[in-house]
Amino acid sequence: MKVLMTEVNFSEGKDENKISQIKDALTSVENIEILELNSDPNHNRSVFTYKGSPEDVLEATKRLSKKAVELIDMTVQKGSHPRQGAIDVVPFIPVKDVTTEEAVEIARKYGKFLGDELGVPVYYYEDAATREDRKSLPKIRKGEYEALEEKMKDENWRPDEGPFEFNKKSGATVTGARFPLIAFNINIDTEDIEIGKKIVKTVREKTGGYKYVRAIALEIPDRKCVQVSMNLTNYEKTAIHRVFETIKFELTRYNVNIIDSELVGPVPVYAMTELLQFYIKLTDNFSAEQFYM
Amino acid sequence: MKVLMTEVNFSEGKDENKISQIKDALTSVENIEILELNSDPNHNRSVFTYKGSPEDVLEATKRLSKKAVELIDMTVQKGSHPRQGAIDVVPFIPVKDVTTEEAVEIARKYGKFLGDELGVPVYYYEDAATREDRKSLPKIRKGEYEALEEKMKDENWRPDEGPFEFNKKSGATVTGARFPLIAFNINIDTEDIEIGKKIVKTVREKTGGYKYVRAIALEIPDRKCVQVSMNLTNYEKTAIHRVFETIKFELTRYNVNIIDSELVGPVPVYAMTELLQFYIKLTDNFSAEQFYM
Numbered sequence: 001m002k003v004l005m006t007e008v009n010f011s012e013g014k015d016e017n018k019i020s021q022i023k024d025a026l027t028s029v030e031n032i033e034i035l036e037l038n039s040d041p042n043h044n045r046s047v048f049t050y051k052g053s054p055e056d057v058l059e060a061t062k063r064l065s066k067k068a069v070e071l072i073d074m075t076v077q078k079g080s081h082p083r084q085g086a087i088d089v090v091p092f093i094p095v096k097d098v099t100t101e102e103a104v105e106i107a108r109k110y111g112k113f114l115g116d117e118l119g120v121p122v123y124y125y126e127d128a129a130t131r132e133d134r135k136s137l138p139k140i141r142k143g144e145y146e147a148l149e150e151k152m153k154d155e156n157w158r159p160d161e162g163p164f165e166f167n168k169k170s171g172a173t174v175t176g177a178r179f180p181l182i183a184f185n186i187n188i189d190t191e192d193i194e195i196g197k198k199i200v201k202t203v204r205e206k207t208g209g210y211k212y213v214r215a216i217a218l219e220i221p222d223r224k225c226v227q228v229s230m231n232l233t234n235y236e237k238t239a240i241h242r243v244f245e246t247i248k249f250e251l252t253r254y255n256v257n258i259i260d261s262e263l264v265g266p267v268p269v270y271a272m273t274e275l276l277q278f279y280i281k282l283t284d285n286f287s288a289e290q291f292y293m
Numbered sequence: 294m295k296v297l298m299t300e301v302n303f304s305e306g307k308d309e310n311k312i313s314q315i316k317d318a319l320t321s322v323e324n325i326e327i328l329e330l331n332s333d334p335n336h337n338r339s340v341f342t343y344k345g346s347p348e349d350v351l352e353a354t355k356r357l358s359k360k361a362v363e364l365i366d367m368t369v370q371k372g373s374h375p376r377q378g379a380i381d382v383v384p385f386i387p388v389k390d391v392t393t394e395e396a397v398e399i400a401r402k403y404g405k406f407l408g409d410e411l412g413v414p415v416y417y418y419e420d421a422a423t424r425e426d427r428k429s430l431p432k433i434r435k436g437e438y439e440a441l442e443e444k445m446k447d448e449n450w451r452p453d454e455g456p457f458e459f460n461k462k463s464g465a466t467v468t469g470a471r472f473p474l475i476a477f478n479i480n481i482d483t484e485d486i487e488i489g490k491k492i493v494k495t496v497r498e499k500t501g502g503y504k505y506v507r508a509i510a511l512e513i514p515d516r517k518c519v520q521v522s523m524n525l526t527n528y529e530k531t532a533i534h535r536v537f538e539t540i541k542f543e544l545t546r547y548n549v550n551i552i553d554s555e556l557v558g559p560v561p562v563y564a565m566t567e568l569l570q571f572y573i574k575l576t577d578n579f580s581a582e583q584f585y586m
Binding site (some may be wrong): 003035051071095096103126144240244258259260261262263265266267268269270272275276279280281282283285286288290291292 | 294296298328344389390534537551552553554555556558559560561562563564568569572573574575576578579581582583584585586
């Protein structure tokens with residue numbers, strides 16, 4: 001059974017009535033399983049995470065988006081989180097028996113709907129990007145909603161779908177496909193941020209580390225420690241245990257220990273397979289399908 | 294949300310038409326999630342594993358049982374697997390937010406239904422047992438269906454529910470409640486079964502080991518090794534990693550290594566929490582609810 005997940009980021013996190021209407025539009029599609037509905041009033045942003053068959057997820061996301069575009073007015077929207085549109089970012093994430101190509105196809109169908117039916121300019125990102133310089137969300141979103149009118153006077157900002165003109169009410173939407181991401185933090189027993197930065201350099205792709213690791217070092221004054229805060233962007237190719245053990249051995253030269261680690265937010269259970277194979281020498285016969293909850 | 298699981302073991306594993314009718318009775322209850330439908334023609338036995346709310350699971354199990362009792366005739370049933378009834382064994386297993394007491398209550402309601410409505414003698418086992426000598430399934434099932442008529446002449450075999458007389462067509466049913474069980478095997482790099490037996494003695498409850506471990510040593514000629522084959526009967530109190538690491542250190546005195554390990558059949562994802570806390574020092578903040586599949 002194919003399972004696709006999405007995390008719809010939209011620019012309303014305060015008005016409970018509007019959030020509730022948007023939720024109703026989503027749940028009007030049967031067989032959608034909601035994983036998390038998170039609304040942050042300070043960010044003035046909500047993230048709805050849900051999964052289902054690719055077709056159901058596409059339909060639910062269309063309905064949700066239609067309602068959100070109707071209710072959200074970007075000319076008056078303010079919040080602390082970066083955003084450039086009413087429907088800000090929509091990644092489609094393969095969970096089970098769905099290829100990246102299929103997820104890209106769903107993203108393209110959704111983008112076409114947003115552009116053609118709702119008149120919202122759409123930029124494809126990550127695995128659905130049509131150009132190298134549109135792979136990264138921060139690059140596309142630079143300057144946020146406020147910069148969009150000016151940016152769209154430039155041919156370089158012609159959207160992948162929808163009208164090539166500034167949409168004052170709805171801004172623009174970034175959508176695409178990407179592998180499930182795991183947020184993994186390791187707290188190390190030092191207050192010296194320089195050690196944290198050196199560790200970051202050894203594990204992240206940018207500076208010669210693992211291909212699917214993004215990392216930064218943060219000071220955590222409350223706990224008098226430093227945190228190596230990471231996103232693992234492909235747990236199949238860069239496994240959790242490998243990153244953990246690498247940081248552990250790199251720390252020995254500074255005589256620093258790992259205090260503890262954190263897995264933040266949703267974690268695909270499929271990421272457990274390699275970890276179990278490493279730590280308890282589980283045979284290849286094991287399948288994550290054996291897990292139940 | 295409360296989730297209860299059951300594994301209904303019934304004595305038909307050959308006749309596809311009958312199995313299909315029994316399956317239809319089960320799936321006539323909505324919101325039941327099927328985890329595995331396994332039918333073994335040699336065993337002449339099926340195991341249907343499914344979960345849902347305690348009420349739905351109870352209702353589905355009643356419907357399934359009514360159909361199975363109607364279709365299965367124990368006077369002609371033959372198969373290689375031990376059995377004493379058409380509906381042979383039905384454990385109710387807490388998965389999420391269900392206490393053992395609640396699971397026992399469901400088992401009792403189900404037992405009452407079997408006894409009162411279907412006229413099948415019922416013995417409660419495991420956590421639902423009414424007597425110490427009825428805790429263990431092998432003890433209750435000793436002699437199988439063929440011994441039942443004779444056994445039931447003895448006051449000691451008065452059932453917990455249903456008529457105190459031999460039911461020729463349906464035999465008797467054992468039902469109860471138990472914690473989810475994990476089947477965990479460790480293959481060790483020796484052909485000396487004596488080493489396997491010594492390891493078994495160190496880890497299983499019976500001989501001074503961990504309270505929730507049952508274990509035996511087996512020769513695996515195909516792989517030229519010995520297997521420590523275990524059931525972990527309470528993964529919260531006797532965790533997977535602890536058993537693995539104990540066997541690993543006990544083996545050092547024989548200069549034997551672990552080759553690999555196997556998790557067989559369904560594994561509750563909740564069992565991953567302690568393992569992750571041990572191997573990658575995950576903080577207590579992590580909840581298995583973060584897993585998705």
